[in-house]
Amino acid sequence: MKKFWVFLLITVFSVSMLALGVGCKTGGTTAEETAAETQAQETTAAAETTVAAEEEPIVITVMDWQSGSAFDPALEEINALYQEQNPNVTIDRTGVNLTEYAEVIKTAIQSDTLPDLFGLYQGTQEREVEKTGILFEWDDAINADPEWKANLGKTYGMGGTLSADGKTIAIPYDIFYIATFGYRNVLESMGSSEEEVRGLKSYRELADLAQRFKSEGHPYWYLSVGFAGPYLLRETFYSWVYSVSKDFNYVYEAEFGKISWTEEPFILAAQAVRDTYDMVREDAQALDPQVDNYALILNQETWGSWYEGPWSTGILRDNPAAIENVFAFFKPPIAPDALENVWAVDAAQVLSIEKDNPKLDEILKYMKFLATPEVSSIFIKYLIHPAGKFPDNWKEIAQYPIYAEMVEMYETGNVGPWICYTPEVEQALLDNLALIFTGDLTPEEGMAKVDEATKAYWASQ
Numbered sequence: 001m002k003k004f005w006v007f008l009l010i011t012v013f014s015v016s017m018l019a020l021g022v023g024c025k026t027g028g029t030t031a032e033e034t035a036a037e038t039q040a041q042e043t044t045a046a047a048e049t050t051v052a053a054e055e056e057p058i059v060i061t062v063m064d065w066q067s068g069s070a071f072d073p074a075l076e077e078i079n080a081l082y083q084e085q086n087p088n089v090t091i092d093r094t095g096v097n098l099t100e101y102a103e104v105i106k107t108a109i110q111s112d113t114l115p116d117l118f119g120l121y122q123g124t125q126e127r128e129v130e131k132t133g134i135l136f137e138w139d140d141a142i143n144a145d146p147e148w149k150a151n152l153g154k155t156y157g158m159g160g161t162l163s164a165d166g167k168t169i170a171i172p173y174d175i176f177y178i179a180t181f182g183y184r185n186v187l188e189s190m191g192s193s194e195e196e197v198r199g200l201k202s203y204r205e206l207a208d209l210a211q212r213f214k215s216e217g218h219p220y221w222y223l224s225v226g227f228a229g230p231y232l233l234r235e236t237f238y239s240w241v242y243s244v245s246k247d248f249n250y251v252y253e254a255e256f257g258k259i260s261w262t263e264e265p266f267i268l269a270a271q272a273v274r275d276t277y278d279m280v281r282e283d284a285q286a287l288d289p290q291v292d293n294y295a296l297i298l299n300q301e302t303w304g305s306w307y308e309g310p311w312s313t314g315i316l317r318d319n320p321a322a323i324e325n326v327f328a329f330f331k332p333p334i335a336p337d338a339l340e341n342v343w344a345v346d347a348a349q350v351l352s353i354e355k356d357n358p359k360l361d362e363i364l365k366y367m368k369f370l371a372t373p374e375v376s377s378i379f380i381k382y383l384i385h386p387a388g389k390f391p392d393n394w395k396e397i398a399q400y401p402i403y404a405e406m407v408e409m410y411e412t413g414n415v416g417p418w419i420c421y422t423p424e425v426e427q428a429l430l431d432n433l434a435l436i437f438t439g440d441l442t443p444e445e446g447m448a449k450v451d452e453a454t455k456a457y458w459a460s461q
Contacts, residue, residue, distance in 0.1 A: 055088040058362050061115035063105070066174075066349045067095030068294065070314035074382040078375050082366060089362065099288060116363055117351040120170060122160035123419040124426050129352075130163050136355040138168040141364050151371040151389040159419060160347035172347030172387040173370045174379060177410060178236055178418070179312075179343070181297075182304035185325040190218045190303065194327050197304070203272050203334045210279040213303065220303040222279040223287075223296060230285065230430045230437075232306075233273055235344055237433060239416030240269035240334050243342040248417055254451075255425050257458035261451035262444070270436050270443035272334040277437050285434070298322060306331070313402055314383035328406050330413065344418035345410060347387065385410065428453035 066075075072095060079091040094115070096104050102125065108114045109129060120126040129135065142149050142156060149156060152171075161170045182197050190213050200206050210222045224232055241251045244265040253259045254266065287293050294315050297305050300322050316322040330341045353363055369375060371388030379386040380397045385407065391397065395404050420426040432446040441449070 057088050057090070058359060059090045059092055060117065060359065060363055060366055062091060062093040062117040062351070063096060063108070063115045064093070064119040064349050064351065065096055065098045065101040065121070067097050068315070069318070070312065070382055070384060071095065071349075074314075074379055074384055078370070078378050081374070081378070082369055085369075086365075089366070091366070097288075097291075114354060116357060116359055117353060117367075119349055120352050122170075122346065122350065123421055124423040126160075126170065126350075126352075127164065127421050128423070130169060134354050134356075135163075135169045136353040136357070136360070137163075138171055142168065145368065148368045148371060151368075151373070152387065153389060155347060155387040158347040159417075161350055164421075170347070170350035170352045171367055171371075172350045174348045174387055175345065175385040175410065176348035177343055177345040177385075177406070177413070178232065178239070178306060179406060179409075180304070180306045180329050180331050181313075181326050182329065183300055183302075183322065183325050184327060185321060186220055186300055186303040190216070190220065198329050200332045202336075203332045204275050206332055207275040207278040218303075220301070221281045221284075223281065223284055223293060223302045223305045224276075230434045233276070233433050233437060234420065234426065234429050235418040236306075237269050237273055237429070238418050238420070239342055239344045240272050240338075241265045242416035243333060243338040243340075243414075244268050244335050246339060251417055252421075254454070255420060255422055257454050261447045261454060266447050267443050268335050268338075270433065270447050273433050273436050274439065274443060275334075277439065285437075300325075313400075313406070317383065317400075323400055323402070326402050328402060328409060330409065339414050341409075341412070342414040342416045343409075345413065345415045346418065348385075422457070424457040425450075425454050428457075 075093055075095075079093060082091060083089060092115075101119070102121065105114075105118060105120065105125070108118070109132075120129050142152065155161075155172055155175065157168065158172065161168055161172060163169045182194060184194050187193055187197065192209070192213070197206075197209070200209065206222075213220060238251050242248055245251070250259075250265065254261050254263070281287075287296075293305070294312075296302055297312070298315055298319050300319065313323070313326065316326060330343060333340050333342075351367070353360065357363060371386075373389045373391040376386035376388045376394070377391050377397055379388075380390070380394050380403070383398060383400065383403050394407075398404060420429065428450045432441060432449045435441040436443055436446040
C-alpha cells in the first residue's frame with residue numbers, strides 16, 4: 001500500500017509540474033523542460049513496475065472429489081493458465097477420491113481447516129454444512145457481474161447449488177449426468193449391435209439382454225461405477241420415480257413424510273433397482289468407482305456401463321478402440337407408461353466458500369475465470385462438460401462424436417430429481433435399496449422398511 005501512495009504522489013507531482021510548465025511558457029519546449037518531462041515519465045514507469053512486482057502473493061487452496069485421469073490434467077492446465085495471467089496467485093488444488101471425500105471434508109470442517117474453495121456433495125452433506133451458517137452466498141456477486149452471469153447461463157441456479165431457501169451457496173465448474181453407454185465393437189463380437197440396444201423397449205429387456213449374453217458364455221457384463229457405493233442406485237431411483245409419477249416433487253413428498261414410500265411409483269422404481277442386479281457382476285458394488293471401474297471400462301472388459309459422465313468418457317481417450325466405439329443412450333423406461341429419456345442432470349463438482357474468507361475478492365475472480373469460454377475449451381478438450389460458456393468451435397475441440405452426442409442428450413433429455421436432503425431418510429434408502437438390489441428384500445418389503453424409518457424420523461422432529 002505504501003508503494004501505491006508513493007506512486008500516486010509522484011504521478012500527481014509530475015503532472016502538476018508539467019501543467020505549471022505549460023501555463024508559464026511563451027514559446028516552444030526547452031531542452032530543460034523535455035528532460036524534466038522524460039524524467040517524470042521514467043519515475044512513473046518505475047513506480048508502476050515496483051507496485052506490480054511487489055503485489056502480495058496469494059495462495060488459493062481448493063479441495064474437490066474429481067481426482068482421476070479425466071480431471072487432473074484438465075485442471076492442471078487451467079490453473080497454470082490462471083497463474084500465468086495472475087503471477088502473484090498460486091492455485092493449490094487437492095483432488096480426493098470420491099470414496100474418501102466425505103470423511104476428509106468432515107474432518108476439515110470439525111478442525112476448522114477448510115480450504116478456500118471446497119466441494120460439498122449435493123444434498124445431505126451440503127444441507128448439514130449450510131445449517132452452520134458459514135457459507136458464502138454468491139447471488140449478489142454474480143448479479144453484479146453481467147459477463148459472469150451470462151457465462152454461467154442456465155447452470156446458474158441449478159438444484160445442486162442452492163440452499164434450502166433458494167440462495168446460491170455453491171458454483172459448479174462442470175455438469176454431470178448419469179449416462180448410459182455401450183461399446184459397438186464388443187456388442188458385435190457377441191452377435192449383437194448398437195441398434196439392438198437402442199431398440200430395447202423396457203429396462204427389464206436390458207437386463208434380459210445382459211442375461212442372454214451371459215448364458216451364451218460371453219465374459220462381458222454390463223457395469224456401473226461400483227454405484228459409487230450405493231449412492232448411484234439411490235440417485236437413479238429418484239429419477240425412476242419421477243419417470244412414473246411424472247411429478248418432480250413426488251419423491252420429496254415421500255422423503256418429507258407426506259406420502260408413503262409404498263405407493264406404486266416407488267415399487268416400480270425399486271423393481272428397476274432389482275433388475276439392475278441381473279446386468280452386472282456380483283461384485284459390482286465392491287468396485288471402486290475411480291479405480292477399478294475406470295480400468296474395466298478403459299480396457300473394454302464390459303460391453304457397456306452407466307456412470308456419471310460425460311467426464312468419465314475422457315478416460316477412454318487412452319484407448320482408441322474404446323473411445324471410437326462408445327455410444328450413449330437413455331435407459332429404456334421402467335414401466336409401459338413411464339416418461340422416456342429421463343436421467344439425472346445437475347451441477348457436478350460444486351465449490352463453496354466460507355463467508356468470512358479474507359481472500360474473497362481474489363477467489364471470486366478465479367471462479368469467474370472458470371466460467372469463461374477460454375476455460376471451457378480446456379475442459380471440452382478433455383471431454384468434460386463445463387458449467388461455463390461453450391466456445392463457438394466446441395465440436396472441433398471435442399473431436400470425438402460421443403461428446404456432441406451427449407451434449408445433445410443434455411439439451412433434450414427429461415431431467416429428473418436425484419438429490420436427497422434428509423440424512424436419516426437417505427440412510428434408510430441406501431440400506432434397503434442395497435438389499436432390494438441383491439434380492440434379500442422384495443421391492444415391497446424394502447420400501448415398507450423405508451416408509452417405517454421415514455415416519456419414525458419425522459415423528460421425532
